[in-house]
Amino acid sequence: MHETLLVQNIHSYYGKSHILFDVNFSVKKGETFCLMGRNGAGKTTTFKSIVMLVPPKEGKVIFNGKEINGLKPYHAARLGIGLVPEDRRIFGDLTVKDNLLLGTSSGRHGYWNLEQIYEYFPILLDYQDKPAGTMSGGEQQMLTIARTLMGNPEILLLDEPTEGLSPVMVKVLKDLVLKIKELGTTILLSEQNIKFCMAVADRVVIIDKGHIVYQADVASFRQDDDVKKKYLAV
Amino acid sequence: MTFEIFISQFFGGLSVAMLLFLVASGLTLIFGVAKVFNFAHGSFYMLGAYFSYQAISMFENFWIGAVAAALGAGLVGMLLEICFIRRIAGREEEGAFQILLTYAFILILDDAVKYIWGPAYKTISKPDSLAGSLDFGQVTIPTFNLFIIVLGLVIVVAAWYVLSRTKTGKIIQAASTDTQMVGMLGVNVSLVMSLVFGVATAMGGLAGAMAAPLRTVAPGSGVEVIIDSLIVVVIGGLGNFWGALFAALLIGEVNAFGILWMPQWASLLSFAVMIVVLIFKPKGLFSREKGRKKI
Numbered sequence: 016m017h018e019t020l021l022v023q024n025i026h027s028y029y030g031k032s033h034i035l036f037d038v039n040f041s042v043k044k045g046e047t048f049c050l051m052g053r054n055g056a057g058k059t060t061t062f063k064s065i066v067m068l069v070p071p072k073e074g075k076v077i078f079n080g081k082e083i084n085g086l087k088p089y090h091a092a093r094l095g096i097g098l099v100p101e102d103r104r105i106f107g108d109l110t111v112k113d114n115l116l117l118g119t120s121s122g123r124h125g126y127w128n129l130e131q132i133y134e135y136f137p138i139l140l141d142y143q144d145k146p147a148g149t150m151s152g153g154e155q156q157m158l159t160i161a162r163t164l165m166g167n168p169e170i171l172l173l174d175e176p177t178e179g180l181s182p183v184m185v186k187v188l189k190d191l192v193l194k195i196k197e198l199g200t201t202i203l204l205s206e207q208n209i210k211f212c213m214a215v216a217d218r219v220v221i222i223d224k225g226h227i228v229y230q231a232d233v234a235s236f237r238q239d240d241d242v243k244k245k246y247l248a249v
Numbered sequence: 250m251t252f253e254i255f256i257s258q259f260f261g262g263l264s265v266a267m268l269l270f271l272v273a274s275g276l277t278l279i280f281g282v283a284k285v286f287n288f289a290h291g292s293f294y295m296l297g298a299y300f301s302y303q304a305i306s307m308f309e310n311f312w313i314g315a316v317a318a319a320l321g322a323g324l325v326g327m328l329l330e331i332c333f334i335r336r337i338a339g340r341e342e343e344g345a346f347q348i349l350l351t352y353a354f355i356l357i358l359d360d361a362v363k364y365i366w367g368p369a370y371k372t373i374s375k376p377d378s379l380a381g382s383l384d385f386g387q388v389t390i391p392t393f394n395l396f397i398i399v400l401g402l403v404i405v406v407a408a409w410y411v412l413s414r415t416k417t418g419k420i421i422q423a424a425s426t427d428t429q430m431v432g433m434l435g436v437n438v439s440l441v442m443s444l445v446f447g448v449a450t451a452m453g454g455l456a457g458a459m460a461a462p463l464r465t466v467a468p469g470s471g472v473e474v475i476i477d478s479l480i481v482v483v484i485g486g487l488g489n490f491w492g493a494l495f496a497a498l499l500i501g502e503v504n505a506f507g508i509l510w511m512p513q514w515a516s517l518l519s520f521a522v523m524i525v526v527l528i529f530k531p532k533g534l535f536s537r538e539k540g541r542k543k544i
Contacts, residue, residue, distance in 0.1 A: 066433060092435035104430040106423040113419050120420070121435030166435055
């Protein structure tokens with residue numbers, strides 16, 4: 016398995032605040048990799064640095080063997096990095112269908128198209144002509160993921176997808192992530208929900224105060240209660 | 250007021266409204282999509298009038314003048330966006346910088362036209378084909394005014410089509426809610442911004458060329474227009490394209506009838522309408538109140 020994404024010693028800043036310190040990890044092709052950490056640990060900033068929304072000041076982001084530092088976020092999307100942001104950011108005034116079609120702006124083709132999306136997310140078919148803003152939070156979360164899938168990303172970055180969802184929706188989401196994984200898409204997930212992470216991930220890293228403090232496969236992580244207690248406040 | 254006067258004023262108001270819409274819709278589009286308050290938007294109207302004057306004096310054809318006005322103003326608009334406005338986007342001081350920068354554009358463009366064409370007023374004649382008037386029974390309406398109304402309607406329909414039926418339009422609508430997210434989906438947002446600037450300033454330029462035979466071509470004319478356009482944009486709701494259309498029609502007609510009703514105070518009427526609207530709808534008539542999100 017070769018590495019789809021390499022994050023090499025990145026340091027990222029918001030203005031003058033140093034947020035990420037020497038963050039280092041790699042995601043192999045086809046695996047589901049989970050970035051865990053408390054609120055404010057640097058998960059979202061790591062994602063934003065990967066898509067060049069917050070370009071790292073030091074270090075490299077390498078995607079499929081090519082350094083992407085200095086590119087714009089839209090380049091990253093066109094190369095196949097699809098980010099599903101934590102705050103969903105659907106276009107509430109546009110219809111569900113229009114939201115999905117905007118997802119094709121990356122110009123990438125593959126498994127996912129409107130037909131597949133509607134087959135997998137029947138709720139989106141029911142709502143297709145309604146403004147996306149009228150859907151519930153859980154439905155909007157599905158739409159955000161579906162919208163990014165429409166761009167047929169090679170790696171899907173899911174930023175805290177279970178946040179604010181009901182247990183029923185979390186179960187639906189788990190099945191969806193497993194399905195996307197089964198289709199061969201590489202997934203980088205950020206989570207605080209340990210159960211969810213263990214159910215879908217192959218490997219886990221923990222980020223704390225902007226530093227990577229732990230890295231293991233999911234089987235070891237499952238046993239490692241001390242780590243969970245120390246960094247994830249369980 | 251006789252029926253004839255009513256109809257004649259109504260059409261007069263409509264043609265003014267359409268010119269106002271061409272400028273105000275561009276102003277509101279730029280604000281809605283790029284979150285830039287282009288204080289200099291009226292200057293593109295003025296530039297359009299001068300470009301049209303220049304092209305007409307070279308080619309003696311009104312229509313070449315109109316095309317030159319739209320293209321020229323659009324190009325200058327895109328250039329200013331690429332060279333200057335883009336540089337201040339996303340900075341903390343952006344709001345204040347926008348006002349300073351676009352105000353500087355007003356001064357620079359005003360002086361540039363004085364330098365190139367001189368301070369004296371210029372005049373442009375209506376094209377021969379539209380110089381006459383049409384009689385509808387007792388009512389006579391200048392053909393040129395009717396043409397402006399039709400042109401305005403064509404642009405309204407074209408804008409509706411582009412905004413609501415094409416992918417570009419959907420991208421523009423999406424960018425007005427969340428530019429960053431649109432970029433993350435693979436859209437080259439900078440290009441979209443430049444195009445929006447180009448189209449918006451081209452519409453301003455076209456309005457300048459169309460208004461030139463009715464008014465005069467003069468340095469400083471942009472400032473008058475920006476005030477009226479601001480009123481329109483504020484009434485319609487900042488960033489709301491259809492609000493700008495409605496408000497332009499309202500202000501055009503209020504001015505047309507106001508001048509009959511209270512000639513000395515007519516110029517204050519648009520402000521009065523704006524104040525009344527703001528008392529009841531502080532964010533403009535077409536502002537969208539955000540609904541609560543369900544979980």
